[in-house]
Amino acid sequence: MPYTRKEIVASRYIGAVVYMVISMALTGVILYLTDYGYEMMHIAIAAGLFFVFTAFAFPLFYIIKPAYIGIVVFVTVIVLALGFQPASRFFMEHMTVITDFFLAHQQQRFTLSVRASLLVCI
Numbered sequence: 001m002p003y004t005r006k007e008i009v010a011s012r013y014i015g016a017v018v019y020m021v022i023s024m025a026l027t028g029v030i031l032y033l034t035d036y037g038y039e040m041m042h043i044a045i046a047a048g049l050f051f052v053f054t055a056f057a058f059p060l061f062y063i064i065k066p067a068y069i070g071i072v073v074f075v076t077v078i079v080l081a082l083g084f085q086p087a088s089r090f091f092m093e094h095m096t097v098i099t100d101f102f103l104a105h106q107q108q109r110f111t112l113s114v115r116a117s118l119l120v121c122i
Helices: 003-032 040-063 066-094 097-106 107-122
Strands: none
Touching: 003 040, 040 066
């Protein structure tokens, strides 16, 4: 085989970063054209969330058979979507420093920019 396992894994991560950059650029253009204000912090948070998702999803490709990976990712996204509201309530009650930071930085705009980024990624 002409490629090593390390090179294959690295190419997946590099491809994911390229895809993220293209998705975020497209999202930025859409938000700019709709005259919706956003800051670099929003872009950094979206990139961080993407990297966290990638860090958890890519190893699953080696653990789970290719036939089942789509189902596992789909179920995981549904579970996370359903668990977001209880988790956010927990953070609001017990981790006020973090929630105050997010609330101070225009929570509504952050939510819309993350949703737009996720929409472009899907």
